[in-house]
Amino acid sequence: MKLPTWAMKNTEKYGRRIIHEHQMLEEQYPLFELQMQNQKMYAEGVLITGNRNIYKVRVCYPDDYPNSPPIAYILDKDVMRDSSVPHTYGVSDSGDGTEGLRICVLNPHDSVGQSWQPNFSVVTIIHLAVMWLHAYEVWKVKGIWSLPEH
Amino acid sequence: MNKTFDIEELSAELGVDGHRKPVNTTETNRILRDFNLFKRGESQLAMTPVGGVHAVKSPDFKALEKTNPEVAQAMGQVGKEFRSF
Numbered sequence: 001m002k003l004p005t006w007a008m009k010n011t012e013k014y015g016r017r018i019i020h021e022h023q024m025l026e027e028q029y030p031l032f033e034l035q036m037q038n039q040k041m042y043a044e045g046v047l048i049t050g051n052r053n054i055y056k057v058r059v060c061y062p063d064d065y066p067n068s069p070p071i072a073y074i075l076d077k078d079v080m081r082d083s084s085v086p087h088t089y090g091v092s093d094s095g096d097g098t099e100g101l102r103i104c105v106l107n108p109h110d111s112v113g114q115s116w117q118p119n120f121s122v123v124t125i126i127h128l129a130v131m132w133l134h135a136y137e138v139w140k141v142k143g144i145w146s147l148p149e150h
Numbered sequence: 151m152n153k154t155f156d157i158e159e160l161s162a163e164l165g166v167d168g169h170r171k172p173v174n175t176t177e178t179n180r181i182l183r184d185f186n187l188f189k190r191g192e193s194q195l196a197m198t199p200v201g202g203v204h205a206v207k208s209p210d211f212k213a214l215e216k217t218n219p220e221v222a223q224a225m226g227q228v229g230k231e232f233r234s235f
Contacts, residue, residue: 030199047201050177053170055201078170130197134181141178146185 004041006065017066024123032057032126040095043070043122049133055079059125060095066118070125072132073100085136086145103132107148180204 007014018034018041025032025043032045042060049055056075062068073094074080080091080101087104094100105128106115135147184205187193193205196214215222 028197028199029201031201050181050202050204051171051173053173127197130201130203131185131195133201134203135185137173138178138181141173141175142182146182 002036002039004036004061005039005063006041006061021121021123024121025126028123029126037096042095043126047126047130047133049137051137053137055133057126057129058094058098058100059122059129061122066120069106069116069120070122072103072105072125072129074103074129074133075100079136086139087132087135087147103129105129105132 001015003011003015003018007018022034025034029043029045029047031047032043034041034043036042040060042058044056044058047055047057058073058075059070060073061070071094073092075094075098079085080099085101089102089104091099091101094102105125131147135145138144138146181203184193184195184203187205188195193207194214195203196206197203
């Protein structure tokens with residue numbers, strides 16, 4: 001069984017972790033699935049905001065996971081095209097040549113153990129992506145960012 | 151929702167990728183209210199399985215701490231950061 005690069009450090013321990021995260025994902029975000037390409041693992045699916053807008057989201061596991069948090073991208077072109085969207089790192093390759101808008105959901109100045117803890121999971125980042133998308137829709141109407149400024 | 155869920159049909163119904171529903175003022179105000187309740191520590195935020203977010207009272211959150219402690223811990227951490235700004 002092929003595992004992502006980060007899980008090769010301890011296949012037993014991290015293999016179990018992948019199973020656990022997959023279960024959490026199925027329970028809490030059933031429109032997401034774990035996928036893997038070239039030993040890069042990511043969760044991809046859709047989120048539907050309270051305004052009934054649908055967004056495609058990809059959350060990529062970094063090679064040093066779980067010491068570093070997964071990275072969230074919005075894959076919709078209309079969101080990517082708007083360069084004025086706040087709290088992003090801009091458009092970049094999300095791992096397999098697919099472009100996405102990398103969103104800022106954690107304070108980049110935090111060290112491990114602050115806003116991100118290694119016992120969190122990909123589901124934590126999807127929670128934050130949900131909040132980011134709702135803040136984005138508020139920003140489109142009111143021009144204010146209603147989440148923490150990083 | 152199960153695996154037979156038809157995302158293509160839903161996308162066509164709701165509009166996606168540039169064909170957004172207009173952002174509703176009532177919903178915008180509801181989000182701001184819920185975020186502010188959370189920021190003031192008067193509620194926690196709960197996510198729905200499709201990606202909605204709404205405020206929940208603290209007693210409900212205490213129940214979550216018992217049934218799903220990992221999620222509760224993660225949300226508590228998010229709350230700490232949220233309230234620190």
